[in-house]
Amino acid sequence: MKKTFLLALALWGPTLAWAATPTARQILERMDKNTFSQTQVSISTMTVHGERGDRNMTVQTWTQGKDRSFSLYLAPARDKGTKMLKLGDKLWIYYPSADKVVAIAGHMLKNSMMGSDLSYEDLMENSSLVEAYEAQLVGEETLLDRKVWVLELTAKEPERAYQKRKLWVDQQQYLALRQELFAQSGMLLKRIEVKEVMATAKGWYPKRVLFKDVLKTGLGTQWQIEELELDPPIPASRFNKSSLGR
Amino acid sequence: MVALGVALCVLLEAWMSGARNSYIETNALLSTGHVKIQTAKAIGDHQEKALDLALLGLGDLVGELEKNQPDLEWVPRVYFGALLDASLNETGTQAPVAGMGFALWGGKSEVERLKLRQNLTQGRLPVEPNQALVSDRLFKTLGLHLGQKVTMIGSDFNGSMAVVNLEVVGTLRFGVAQLDKGALVMNLGDVQRVLALEDGATELLGFFKAGRYLPERAAALAKHYNLEHHSGETPFGPRMLTLEEQNDLESLLKTVEATGAATTWVFVLVLGVLLLNAGLMGGVRRYGELGLRLALGESKRHLYLSLVAESLVVGLTGCTLGLALGLPFALYLQNHGLDLQGMITGQTAMLISDTIRAEVSLKTLAAGLLPGLLAPLLGSSLAGLVIFGRDTSQLFKELEAT
Structure with missing residues (x-):
């Protein structure tokens, strides 16, 4: 009996251990599932904690998959009516003050989006982490009293904005509670921290996130979701260039 | 013999x-003033034209200077970098510009000081908001015509994009190669509004009312002002520089x-x-x-x-x-x-x-x-x-x- 138990342990032990600790790829797939929906409509507030004061913006965003989104700035008055349309790897911004559509391309993609710690390039991240990066599980830690896996990601393509990422993924909620984004040289470029999460029909979703461009002064940009609707119907015309305009 | x-x-x-005097006057007029006030951080970081390091609370600052230093005239200016887009709808033909916001009308107009009328090569000076002058060279590079609408695309004080349509009403030549390459001159108030810098400026220039640079007086004034304002202790506090202390001019x-x-x-x-x-x-x-x-x-x-x-x-x-x-x-x-x-x-x-x-x-x-x-x-x-x-x-x- 004892021999049979030991044999079973020898045969099933590694499998049981595997079942307890998923691979890096599995973790990323679960994370994608957690936040992915066919369509999304959200209203968020973005607070830029600048060196010389805070600035708040409110934006309504319609998203379809990973590569189509349309944003409309609702406040403040100065930015009200500004629209952004992302279609694949193309991005346009409509400025109501000049009634002008500006195509954001080339070096402009690296510029700060609305003065925040996010760049337009961040907005252009179309691929899921599984598709874009090779991942490696490098350890387990405790972060904010929660058990997390530590993952190191290396970009599959050299043109990716961040060549390396380090993720601290909550073992229960499958959300990256902290991310560090690096350049090819290994220089830290950005830090992302999830400050608050919310439950959705699909799982857990980051409600309040702090983005910090470490090359920029200030205390970072907080992005907070005020309203979120998953998988609502969105007319195709929403993601048409004709929707940019008065 | x-x-x-x-x-x-x-x-x-x-x-x-x-x-020698020509170098001094040209620099004073277009860049350094006889003295100049900027934020300590802008000076320390050698980012004199950075909008996010601009002086704020300009009205109070000028009021105090006019009261305490009546022998100087105080002139706020905004210098900024931007793109000028000459296409009508979406962005197209563009050129980088060195933007300058000068007071072009009102009681403190700089038109005479900068000899803008004499420097006009065609057209006229802006008299309404959203009108601009461009340098001759830029005018030719973009193939513009007088009265044409162009779009200025830049970054504002907050780092957001600033986009505004302008009417090109004239061209000018400063006679300084560095500026004549791609100058865009707008009224100061317009620039402040577009760049979210309503009560601010990238620099505040002081010119001796005597009409010429007085080095000893400028040095004494700057020393006194910086001591009085504890310049350097707060990053966004004002700091005064003399003409020689700028642009390696000394x-x-x-x-x-x-x-x-x-x-x-x-x-x-x-x-x-x-x-x-x-x-x-x-x-x-x-x-x-x-x-x-x-x-x-x-x-x-x-x-x-x-x-x-x-x-x-x-x-x-x-x-x-x-x-x-x-x-x-x-x-x-x-x-x-x-x-x-x-x-x-x-x-x-x-x-x-x-x-x-x-x-x-x-x-x-x-x-x-x-x-x-x-x-x-x-x-x-x-x-x-x-x-x-x-x-x-x-x-x-x-x-x-x-």
């Missing part, structure tokens, strides 16, 4: 002084000044030595004549004084002719200048005007009169000293021998 030498000295001194101006002074005074010295030598040789050549005049009974003192007087007359005549020859040229260069466009190459922090003007002053006259008058006088005086060493009893023997 005296006349030619004096003319050259006058011309050289006027040119060198003019060039060392550049010292070099220009030293080179100019050395060139002028070496020339004056060489001319002085030449004229001194000429005076000496004149006296030596007249050795026989002087002996004869002594033999005929003329007193040594009278002879010496007549020699000195002659050299004085020669010097005065030479100086008069020299000034008559050199001054009109110097005055012409003072009024019209010399256009060196295309000859100024390379990058320097100092703004150099394409047209350099001479400057005639008392120093100019001194540079001409000093060698012109004194050198022949000194030469004759030295040469004449031999008169007193000659023995009257030997004069006939010397005359017989010659």
Whole structure:
């Protein structure tokens, strides 16, 4: 009996251990599932904690998959009516003050989006982490009293904005509670921290996130979701260039 | 010889002084002011044009300065980088521009100070919001026409994109290569509104109402102001710089000044030595004549004084002719200048005007009169000293021998 138990342990032990600790790829797939929906409509507030004061913006965003989104700035008055349309790897911004559509391309993609710690390039991240990066599980830690896996990601393509990422993924909620984004040289470029999460029909979703461009002064940009609707119907015309305009 | 030498000295001194003052005035007018106030961080980080480091609370700042420093005029300006888009709908033909926000109308208009009317090459000055001037070169690069609508795309004080449509109403040429490449001039109020800098400016320039740069006064003022405002202790607090403390101007101006002074005074010295030598040789050549005049009974003192007087007359005549020859040229260069466009190459922090003007002053006259008058006088005086060493009893023997 004892021999049979030991044999079973020898045969099933590694499998049981595997079942307890998923691979890096599995973790990323679960994370994608957690936040992915066919369509999304959200209203968020973005607070830029600048060196010389805070600035708040409110934006309504319609998203379809990973590569189509349309944003409309609702406040403040100065930015009200500004629209952004992302279609694949193309991005346009409509400025109501000049009634002008500006195509954001080339070096402009690296510029700060609305003065925040996010760049337009961040907005252009179309691929899921599984598709874009090779991942490696490098350890387990405790972060904010929660058990997390530590993952190191290396970009599959050299043109990716961040060549390396380090993720601290909550073992229960499958959300990256902290991310560090690096350049090819290994220089830290950005830090992302999830400050608050919310439950959705699909799982857990980051409600309040702090983005910090470490090359920029200030205390970072907080992005907070005020309203979120998953998988609502969105007319195709929403993601048409004709929707940019008065 | 005296006349030619004096003319050259006058011309050289006027040119060198003019060039130095031209550098100072051009830089003061377009970049440094006689003094300038910026945030300590903008100065410390060498990011003088960074909008996010701009001065805020401008109204209070100017009010305080006007009250405490009434001998200066305080002028806010905004300098910024942007793109100018000439296409009508979506973005298309673009060029980078060096944007400048000057007060173009109202009580503190800078139109006269910056000679904007004189610098207009076509069109007119902006008189309404959202009108702009562009440099001639930019106008041609983008293939614009007067009245055309263009879009300025830049970053505002918050780092957001700033986009505004402008009507190009005129073109201008500052005569400074660094600015004429891609200048965009807008009214200060427009720039402040578009760049979310309503009560701010990238810099606040101070100009002495006396109309010229007073280095000692500027240095004392800046020292006092910075002490009073604990400048440097708070990153966004104001800090005052003198003209020389900006754009490496102190060392550049010292070099220009030293080179100019050395060139002028070496020339004056060489001319002085030449004229001194000429005076000496004149006296030596007249050795026989002087002996004869002594033999005929003329007193040594009278002879010496007549020699000195002659050299004085020669010097005065030479100086008069020299000034008559050199001054009109110097005055012409003072009024019209010399256009060196295309000859100024390379990058320097100092703004150099394409047209350099001479400057005639008392120093100019001194540079001409000093060698012109004194050198022949000194030469004759030295040469004449031999008169007193000659023995009257030997004069006939010397005359017989010659």
